[in-house]
Amino acid sequence: MNILxxxxxxxxxxxxxxxxxxxFDVAATGVTAxxxxxxxxxxxxxxxxxGLVRRRGxxxxxxxxxxxxxxxxxxxxxxxxxxxxREVFARLTVAENLQLAARTDRSRYAIVDQLFPELRxxxxxxxxxxxxxxxxxxxxxxxxxxxxxxxxxxxxTKGLAPRVVGEVADALAVAARQVPVLLVEQDLRVVARLAxxxxxxxxxxxxxxxxxAELLADTSLxxxxxxxxxxxxxxxxxxxxxxxxxxxxxxSAVARSR
Amino acid sequence: MTxxxxxxxxxxxxxxLLALLPLLQVSVPGVLPGPTSTAGTLQLLAxxxxxxxxxxxxxxxxxxxxxxxFGHALYFAVGCYVxxxxxxxxQLAIGPAALLTLAIGTxxxxxxxxxxLRVRGISFAMVTLAFAQAGSLLVYRNFGGYTGGEEGLxxxxxxxxxxxxxxxxxxxxxxxxxxxxxxxxxxxxxxxRTHAGRMMxxxxxxxxxxxxxxxxxxxxxxxxxxxxxxxxxxVGMGYVLVNSGASPQVTTSNFTLSLLVMVVLGGVGxxxxxxxxGVLYTLLDQRLAVLASSPQITSLPGVLxxxxxxxxxxxxxxxxxxxxxxxxxxxxxxxxxxxxxxPLPAPPGGHATKGAxxxxxxxxx
Amino acid sequence: MSTVVLLAMTGLGLGGLYFxxxxxxxxxxxxxxxxxxxxxxxxxxxxxxGYQVGTHVGTASSWPVFALMLVVGTATAxxxxxxxxxxxxxxxxxxxxxxxxxxxxxGIGAVALVNGIWGADSLSFPAxxxxxxxxxxxxxxxPNDRLVLxxxxxxxxxxxxxxxxxxxxxxxIRAGVENRAMVTALGIDVRRSFTVVFVIxxxxxxxxxxxxxxxxxxxxxxxxxxxxxxxxxVVVIGGLGSIAGSAVAALVVALLQQFxxxxxxxxxxxxxxxxxxxxxxxxxxxGLFRQTA
Numbered sequence: 056m057n058i059l060x061x062x063x064x065x066x067x068x069x070x071x072x073x074x075x076x077x078x079f080d081v082a083a084t085g086v087t088a089x090x091x092x093x094x095x096x097x098x099x100x101x102x103x104x105x106g107l108v109r110r111r112g113x114x115x116x117x118x119x120x121x122x123x124x125x126x127x128x129x130x131x132x133x134x135x136x137x138x139x140x141r142e143v144f145a146r147l148t149v150a151e152n153l154q155l156a157a158r159t160d161r162s163r164y165a166i167v168d169q170l171f172p173e174l175r176x177x178x179x180x181x182x183x184x185x186x187x188x189x190x191x192x193x194x195x196x197x198x199x200x201x202x203x204x205x206x207x208x209x210x211x212t213k214g215l216a217p218r219v220v221g222e223v224a225d226a227l228a229v230a231a232r233q234v235p236v237l238l239v240e241q242d243l244r245v246v247a248r249l250a251x252x253x254x255x256x257x258x259x260x261x262x263x264x265x266x267x268a269e270l271l272a273d274t275s276l277x278x279x280x281x282x283x284x285x286x287x288x289x290x291x292x293x294x295x296x297x298x299x300x301x302x303x304x305x306x307s308a309v310a311r312s313r
Numbered sequence: 314m315t316x317x318x319x320x321x322x323x324x325x326x327x328x329x330l331l332a333l334l335p336l337l338q339v340s341v342p343g344v345l346p347g348p349t350s351t352a353g354t355l356q357l358l359a360x361x362x363x364x365x366x367x368x369x370x371x372x373x374x375x376x377x378x379x380x381x382x383f384g385h386a387l388y389f390a391v392g393c394y395v396x397x398x399x400x401x402x403x404q405l406a407i408g409p410a411a412l413l414t415l416a417i418g419t420x421x422x423x424x425x426x427x428x429x430l431r432v433r434g435i436s437f438a439m440v441t442l443a444f445a446q447a448g449s450l451l452v453y454r455n456f457g458g459y460t461g462g463e464e465g466l467x468x469x470x471x472x473x474x475x476x477x478x479x480x481x482x483x484x485x486x487x488x489x490x491x492x493x494x495x496x497x498x499x500x501x502x503x504x505x506r507t508h509a510g511r512m513m514x515x516x517x518x519x520x521x522x523x524x525x526x527x528x529x530x531x532x533x534x535x536x537x538x539x540x541x542x543x544x545x546x547x548v549g550m551g552y553v554l555v556n557s558g559a560s561p562q563v564t565t566s567n568f569t570l571s572l573l574v575m576v577v578l579g580g581v582g583x584x585x586x587x588x589x590x591g592v593l594y595t596l597l598d599q600r601l602a603v604l605a606s607s608p609q610i611t612s613l614p615g616v617l618x619x620x621x622x623x624x625x626x627x628x629x630x631x632x633x634x635x636x637x638x639x640x641x642x643x644x645x646x647x648x649x650x651x652x653x654x655x656p657l658p659a660p661p662g663g664h665a666t667k668g669a670x671x672x673x674x675x676x677x678x
Numbered sequence: 679m680s681t682v683v684l685l686a687m688t689g690l691g692l693g694g695l696y697f698x699x700x701x702x703x704x705x706x707x708x709x710x711x712x713x714x715x716x717x718x719x720x721x722x723x724x725x726x727x728g729y730q731v732g733t734h735v736g737t738a739s740s741w742p743v744f745a746l747m748l749v750v751g752t753a754t755a756x757x758x759x760x761x762x763x764x765x766x767x768x769x770x771x772x773x774x775x776x777x778x779x780x781x782x783x784x785g786i787g788a789v790a791l792v793n794g795i796w797g798a799d800s801l802s803f804p805a806x807x808x809x810x811x812x813x814x815x816x817x818x819x820x821p822n823d824r825l826v827l828x829x830x831x832x833x834x835x836x837x838x839x840x841x842x843x844x845x846x847x848x849x850x851i852r853a854g855v856e857n858r859a860m861v862t863a864l865g866i867d868v869r870r871s872f873t874v875v876f877v878i879x880x881x882x883x884x885x886x887x888x889x890x891x892x893x894x895x896x897x898x899x900x901x902x903x904x905x906x907x908x909x910x911x912v913v914v915i916g917g918l919g920s921i922a923g924s925a926v927a928a929l930v931v932a933l934l935q936q937f938x939x940x941x942x943x944x945x946x947x948x949x950x951x952x953x954x955x956x957x958x959x960x961x962x963x964x965g966l967f968r969q970t971a
Binding site: 381428431432435436438439440442443444446447450451454456565566567570571573574577619620622623624625626628629630632633636637640 | 707713715766769770775776779780782783784785786787788789790791793794795903907910911914918945948949952953955956959960
């Protein structure tokens, strides 16, 4: 049974229609990657599921319709959100950021402390003074704090140094063992490592769904659907790997185990 | 569709009818103090026309160009006070006084607009409020003794043409007011059809739409601001003639707020809505006190009598109801009833304010 | 020297009054993005209800009655704010211009009602005799009502900061002022905080109203208007959404006003303050404290 079912989702931002009849499923286990070029509507899709933008269509979480509900209601049904650009509260401390996110008394601070020891040591630091990578960890921790049934994660590795990309991927891998994740990601090596299924979008529609491994192995299809893929910023990695087949340099960063 | 074609003819007929009113004996008991040939009624109607015209200038600013200004009363006040001062203190004849006032009003609008339009949204509203408040302070504090402070400034008739002085000439004043109102209406209607006017409407929704064709949104807004201000000055001059003086109340932010009420009440998207709002507002304001002392009202229990005898309470409540349930204002509601057409647009920003938060996410789709 | 002390203390008192009115406005705008034009009406209603209590209950000008006036005035204004938010502002969620418009309507209507019930003339405000006395401080005689204002404003400032810092609701409000959408994305119903903030604002306005009546010695239907303008100026200069900013800005504005009015031309102080607003807005559109994004 799928944890998330989306049928015919339209979404509007600032009077313009961004999504046209988006339809896909997210499996109840593992990571489903949402891919596509810039501007196709990946972030809007996540926001539409959460009700953060004006939408119509059918969205079901664990068999129950959530497309008419308000955002906070949807979230309390067990959806964790890690937005693009992290959106931590800069003028609150790390501890306050987490406190705000905790929905119940049984929040899983223990797990969060274990996964993100650095956050623990910076509990009283203002979140706005954290580095990009630390903020990403905080954003992730916020989502992992609660007993969620689904995580929506939007480009968690964007703008991060390669070592940090690896750490983020590690954390996501741990999380994904317990909670299904819908992951928007541009970095295909992260996708290759984490994702079981893929949903590819273009111009506000879904144009391809299937197994991640199969898509990534098909270089011409990847080229066609995703254009020039972006990996680590130039200069950090060599020209290496054909997409989907990480070269020796890439493996060590991405596949490093804890 | 047919309504559109008939509109110029209807307008013309309306103007002719209004012009003929002083010669007719039309009576609307309860609403008008007497038949339309009497001075009292003509005075009231003149004020209605001028306030309606002023509301129209605000509609140009807010409805067409989407600029929420809290300081529009300033230019109207300039029209009132500078004109009065020019006639009284500087002893100018009416022609030069009018030209001078118009020039000063336009210049003020240009300066304030040039400065205020550098910021947008709430900041813009606050800056315009600040400037208008400064003007209001100047008037109330009576610096140099020019403005008469709280008591206002009466108009001495020495320099006015005889035809505009005295109760017996009220119909001339009425026609002057009518002429000004018609002029303002024609100016605003014409402007909204020109290229500049269409730019203003475009810029109201989205700066990008005009930037892509190489037009600077700042200039478009400035033109709207200055035009609205200049027209307001013109209306102010008429107002001080009709009322034989200027009162400091017109410099207050409350007065600009009442303009806002008139325009939204009448319907932000429609020119005649602004006129309707202005006329309705003035009638209620002026006539309700009389109505309130009628036996039907005085016999009511206090709980009903007190609210009903306060025009501002009725206007405020009506306004709240309109904002909640009739986004197109009264004009919109009437339009729907008459033609079954689509509702007129809601105040600008209805989509834009929601969209503004979402705009940030457009780039990240 | 004693003149300076006197001016400074009366300036502090006035600043306290501005702060009381502006802090609520600032929170309301910071969280809800609504310019609450009904705030002046909340203030006026609080003052008049206080007046009514003061003139109809027990011995006028006694301390217990004054305390009652404060409490009832504040509570009434809070209730008024609650009703306004629940019945009107809430219905226009996401339509911010219309929310502002609705508060304009409420403000106009409420003041008119006050006008109808109590009349347009200003009425003398009853207060304990001690209020019109003075206390010696640093060589100057400070009117006692100014001291009450300063003390009240200081307590409110402390209370607000504590509320924001130490309570969950305060945490939500601080976060909401920064990023409202993200707060809802954490599963929090931010609309409930809207009501809380609006009611707090109303209560503070009511308190400010009673104290403004004390400061002026009278109530009048138009008392909210001029105070509201100054409150807006303070809010904008101090940074929309910032309590600390409002406090500092309130002090700056009040002191500037007092000193300029005295040492330059009377009336110039008000003018200067208004010009200061224009300058601040043009140089730093977000206010001096840049709180909100």
